[in-house]
Amino acid sequence: MSPADTLLVLASLWLVAVLTPGPNMILFMAVGLSSPTASIIALAAAIVLGTFLWGLAGLFGLFWLFELFPAAAMAVKVAGGLYLAWMGFGLIRRNLAPAPETAREPAAMLTPRRAFLTGLATALGNPKSLVFVSSLFAVTRLAEQPLAIGLAGVGVMIAMSTLYYVVLGVALRTLPFARRPGATGRVLAMGTGLVMMAYGGKMAWER
Template sequence: MTPWDLALPAVLTALTLWMAAVISPGPSFMLVSQLAASRSRPAAFAACLGISTGSAIYASLTLFGLSFLITGSALVVEGVRIAGGCYLIWLGIQSWRRAGNKAAARKMAETTIFAGYRLGLATALTNPKAIAFFLGLFGAIFTPEMGTAPKVATLIAGFTINITWYALVCTLFSTEAVRRRYQGMKGWLDRIFGSIFILFGLRLTFGGRLS
């Protein structure tokens, strides 16, 4: 029996759960959709890459037995949690600022590709739920005897799932029809996005713990 015979069911299970986690709406979805709808399509695509990079980093640490670099210290875990919460609150406040401010909205529309990537990467890396997800997923599914190749294949396929999904979100929200609707309701939508970001951040900062 080859390592792939042992690993294939685990790989398929891992990718199915990874896909389910990716398509569940959350901060990453809101970030990409807001960037795309505000006429920052290149920045939104860059954010897709940043989000996927962040997920791949956490997945790699877990797959190859390096998750202790993060989870080995309670101080680091708490730091990630609080940083993630504060970052989401900051995103929410920025969204509220843009709601009635044409200059701020114009700045959002002119977000650079590098800034989009940085926003996406920061959103993924400051999400302790991602750490918990990958620890629980790969820790329970993969075993040392499965070998390296199935783990690398899972990582590549998962990265592809991530970037494909968010690229689809970006494409949808950057269509002219969606952009026109967004611009027509921009003030309210920015306040809604901002409120959700802030609620996510408050819950993470004061209530969410990595388990």
Template sequence: MNALPVDPHLYMAYLGAMAVMAFTPGPANVFAIATGMQRGKAAVIQAVAGMNIATLTWFVAAALGLGALVKAFPQVFKLIAVAGALYVAWLGLKALIKAWKPAPAVALAEAEVTTSRSAIVDGFMVQIANPKAILFFTAVLPPFLALDKPMVPQLSLFAAGTIGFDIIAMCCYGLGGAAIARMMVRPAFRRGFDIAVGVLLLLAAGLIASRL
């Protein structure tokens, strides 16, 4: 009998998916780059702290909401998990399709940094309203949760993995600034990156499906 709050194999799949998603350019990473270029390295660390406080806020809300959902509507939660597995697979297929589509090198979208507030507050506001974060908690996370185990220990481990990878990725983007941005827009690098993303996400979706 496995006494661990999370199945080790499923948790490794989750960490792989999170590593990919954390380093995929999105609002948070673009904001980190802009903060580093406009406000300096100290502001990057503060912005990263603010963004991850927002992520932790989302996890606390998930612990409260998902726990209640599992108890009241276990079948609904099961459907959400199936939909989430399909969504992860779709993300993987999209990445593979994108890798083989010719596309011009386009710079990462510019992010406007508000300097009238602290970098921590700016980072929190960016992440709390980040569509990528909202989609993560409604579609990506549920398939990795086990209905027969307590929610809080599971979500604590998932939060640790998510925030850990987010901190690494956001700091790399923010402190690397323009150098990271240039690397991500090179066609050959982006093709290899998209292929790796697609394969890892499809593997994660397959493992999720095998546990449903």
């Protein structure tokens, strides 16, 4: 298979992966409906960065590290899950507190910094992502291609993920209640926290 065919097959398979609902997508949708635009951008950047790092790990065959040291994979997954759940709990707790009368925004949506850290923890906190990427590279034989082609494949993954989250983010911000402060924003923020706690607990509990 030529390098062009390899990249085309990779793009087709990655498109399916990007469109399949998972922790990254659900977290992004929740934050997109409840937090400022800067936080959405920060979250998208974190998810794309996580994709980039898992892509490089799959390209350079780092999957063998988790095979040799399964305890390390478990530690990463548990730590990522617990961090995500803790961030979700904090978001709920702050939005349950009475908002100051002078506040013009719902108390404690995700700040850009928190959105970035939470997104990165979600993206990197699941070693199954490396298993999937490694399998994808094995099916397409991308790792057998010259390094430049392998890096191009990772670039395709990054470009497609970035485009997807840009389109999804713009679509979410067009919804009227996504930009409205007040009780609606607080409810959406607490919903974000519940999603984070649910997925964090799932990530930490699964074996």
